Amino acid sequence: MSRPIQALIDLSALEHNLSIVRRHAPRSRVMAVIKADAYGHGLLRAAEALRPADGFAMLEIDAAVRLREAGYRQTILLLEGFFSTEELAWIEQHHLSTVIHHHEQLAMLSAYGPRRRLDVFLKLNTGMNRLGFTLEQFPAVLETLKASHAVGQITLMTHFARADEADGNESVVAQLRCFNAVAAGRNLPRSLANSAAILRYPQTHADWVRPGIMLYGASPFTGRTAAELDLYPAMTVSSRIIATQMLKPGDGVGYGHIFRTDRPMRVGIVAGGYADGYPRHAPAGTPVMVSGRRARLVGRVSMDMLHVDLSEIENAGVGSPVTLWGKGLPVDEVARSAGTIGYELLCALAPRMQIVT
Numbered sequence: 623m624s625r626p627i628q629a630l631i632d633l634s635a636l637e638h639n640l641s642i643v644r645r646h647a648p649r650s651r652v653m654a655v656i657k658a659d660a661y662g663h664g665l666l667r668a669a670e671a672l673r674p675a676d677g678f679a680m681l682e683i684d685a686a687v688r689l690r691e692a693g694y695r696q697t698i699l700l701l702e703g704f705f706s707t708e709e710l711a712w713i714e715q716h717h718l719s720t721v722i723h724h725h726e727q728l729a730m731l732s733a734y735g736p737r738r739r740l741d742v743f744l745k746l747n748t749g750m751n752r753l754g755f756t757l758e759q760f761p762a763v764l765e766t767l768k769a770s771h772a773v774g775q776i777t778l779m780t781h782f783a784r785a786d787e788a789d790g791n792e793s794v795v796a797q798l799r800c801f802n803a804v805a806a807g808r809n810l811p812r813s814l815a816n817s818a819a820i821l822r823y824p825q826t827h828a829d830w831v832r833p834g835i836m837l838y839g840a841s842p843f844t845g846r847t848a849a850e851l852d853l854y855p856a857m858t859v860s861s862r863i864i865a866t867q868m869l870k871p872g873d874g875v876g877y878g879h880i881f882r883t884d885r886p887m888r889v890g891i892v893a894g895g896y897a898d899g900y901p902r903h904a905p906a907g908t909p910v911m912v913s914g915r916r917a918r919l920v921g922r923v924s925m926d927m928l929h930v931d932l933s934e935i936e937n938a939g940v941g942s943p944v945t946l947w948g949k950g951l952p953v954d955e956v957a958r959s960a961g962t963i964g965y966e967l968l969c970a971l972a973p974r975m976q977i978v979t
C-alpha cells in the first residue's frame with residue numbers, strides 16, 4: 623500500500639459552484655480563474671468540470687497553451703499579459719487574449735505586426751495599486767490601442783482591493799465610481815468582479831465576472847462560511863493514522879516538544895506534513911477530523927507527519943481515516959487557525975501529493 627495521503631477532487635462540486643456563480647451573476651459571462659494549476663486542483667481536471675464557463679483566466683502562458691491544445695475554444699485570458707515579444711507570437715498562434723497593464727507591453731504590442739488582431743483586456747488601476755494604467759494614462763492608452771492594427775476587441779477591466787472585507791464597501795464603491803467614470807460612453811465590454819464582488823456587489827458584475835476561490839468551494843469572506851454561501855468544497859485532503867503513542871503527564875510530542883501534555887493522552891500520528899502542503903505553522907488546536915469526528919492538532923507539524931490528540935476519539939487507531947481539510951472540515955477553518963487563508967492552503971499542495979478524482 624502506498625503512503626495514504628491524497629487530495630480528492632470533487633468535479634461535481636466544481637460544477638455546482640459554477641452554477642452558484644451563474645445564479646449570482648445571471649447576465650454576465652463567466653471567466654473561470656484557473657491560475658496556479660486551478661488553485662491546486664489541476665488545470666485540465668478543473669477545466670473539464672468548468673467546461674461550460676465562457677472563458678478561462680490564468681497567468682502562466684504554457685498552461686494557457688495546454689488548455690487551448692486540449693481543445694477549449696473559449697476565451698483564454700492571460701491576467702498579467704505577456705513578458706516578451708516571443709510570448710506575443712504564442713498569443714497570436716494560440717488565439718489567447720491578453721491583459722495590457724503597462725506601457726512596456728503597449729510598446730511591444732505596437733511594434734508587433736500580427737497577422738490577426740489580438741483581443742486585449744485593458745487594465746485600469748482604480749485603487750488596488752498593483753497592476754494597471756492610471757486614470758490619467760487611460761485615454762491616451764485607449765486611443766493607441768484603438769489605432770493599432772494589432773488590436774481587436776478591447777475589454778476594460780479592473781480588480782478590487784477590499785471586496786472581501788466586511789468594511790470594504792466604501793473602497794469598492796470608490797473603485798467602481800472611478801472605473802465607471804472612465805468607461806462611460808466608451809461602449810466597450812467591462813470586467814471587474816472576483817468572487818467576493820460577485821457575491822456581495824451585484825452592481826459590479828458587468829459583462830464578464832472572474833470567479834476564482836468560490837469555484838473551489840472556499841469562502842472569500844472571513845465572516846461567512848462557504849456552506850452559508852451554498853458552495854461545496856472541491857478538494858478534500860485525506861490521510862490515515864499510521865502510529866499511536868501513549869503520553870504520560872509532562873511528555874512532549876514531536877520536534878522541540880512545543881506541546882506537552884498535562885495528563886495521560888493518546889496521540890495519533892498522521893501521514894501528512896509540510897512537504898505535502900500542510901502548514902508547518904498551524905498551532906495546537908487546529909482542527910483535524912479523525913474517523914469523522916473533530917480532533918485537534920498537537921505539537922509541531924513535521925515534514926511528513928503531524929500529531930492529533932485522540933483523547934475524545936477512543937476507537938481511533940492505526941488505519942483510522944483522517945481529513946486535513948475538505949468535506950466536513952472547511953479549508954477556511956484550518957487556514958484561519960494557521961493564520962492564513964484557504965487560497966494559500968489550496969495552492970500549496972506539494973508536487974508529491976497524489977491527486978485523485
Ligand SMILES: Cc1ncc(COP(=O)(O)O)c(C=O)c1O
Pocket residue numbers: 655701781815816817818832833834835836842
Ligand atoms: C485579476 C484577478 N481577477 C480575478 C481573480 C479571482 O479572485 P478570487 O479567487 O478572489 O475570486 C484574481 C485572483 O487573484 C485576479 O488576480
